Amino acid sequence: MSVLVAVTDSAEGRAALEAAANEADLLNVQLTVVNLTGADLDLTSIATEVPYEVVVPHAGADVDEVEQVLAAIEDRAEVTRLVVGVRKRSPIGKAVLGSIAQRLILEATVPVLSVKTS
Numbered sequence: 472m473s474v475l476v477a478v479t480d481s482a483e484g485r486a487a488l489e490a491a492a493n494e495a496d497l498l499n500v501q502l503t504v505v506n507l508t509g510a511d512l513d514l515t516s517i518a519t520e521v522p523y524e525v526v527v528p529h530a531g532a533d534v535d536e537v538e539q540v541l542a543a544i545e546d547r548a549e550v551t552r553l554v555v556g557v558r559k560r561s562p563i564g565k566a567v568l569g570s571i572a573q574r575l576i577l578e579a580t581v582p583v584l585s586v587k588t589s
Contacts, residue, residue: 473501473547476554477540477575480508482588483556485516490586491554492517503547505540507571537574544581554584 476491478484488504495502502523506512512525528539544550555572576583 472498472551473503473549474498474552474554475503475505475540475544475547475550475581477505477507477536477571478512479556479571480510481556481558483558483572483586484508485556486586486588487554487556488514488517490584492519492521492523494552494554494584495519495521495523500551501549503543503550505543507536507540536571537578540571540575541578541580544579550581552584553579553581554586557585557587559587 474491474495476487478488491502496519500521502519502521504523504525506525506527526543528534528536544553553575555575557572572585576585
């Protein structure tokens with residue numbers, strides 16, 4: 472068993488990372504961090520005793536981040552939970568802009584824990 476988290480460069484991404492670390496600690500399983508920030512990820516803020524790995528997806532304009540997170544789940548049969556950060560969007564924002572979190576919630580093959588910022 473392991474917990475996989477998709478981390479974006481936002482408050483929601485940081486909240487998801489913290490919640491995923493807590494979930495992995497609670498279940499005493501490995502944490503897999505998919506870094507969607509486009510930069511080095513500072514993991515010193517997560518207080519976890521469980522082992523973790525960081526996955527850096529391929530960068531590029533034609534790369535679908537959702538597909539890369541879903542591929543990371545499929546490549547790791549031990550993943551039993553996905554953690555994503557969510558935020559409230561306006562009706563127009565929902566219609567015009569896609570949401571990584573929304574697509575992951577709908578397309579993931581494992582249970583999803585969605586975390587909002589406080």
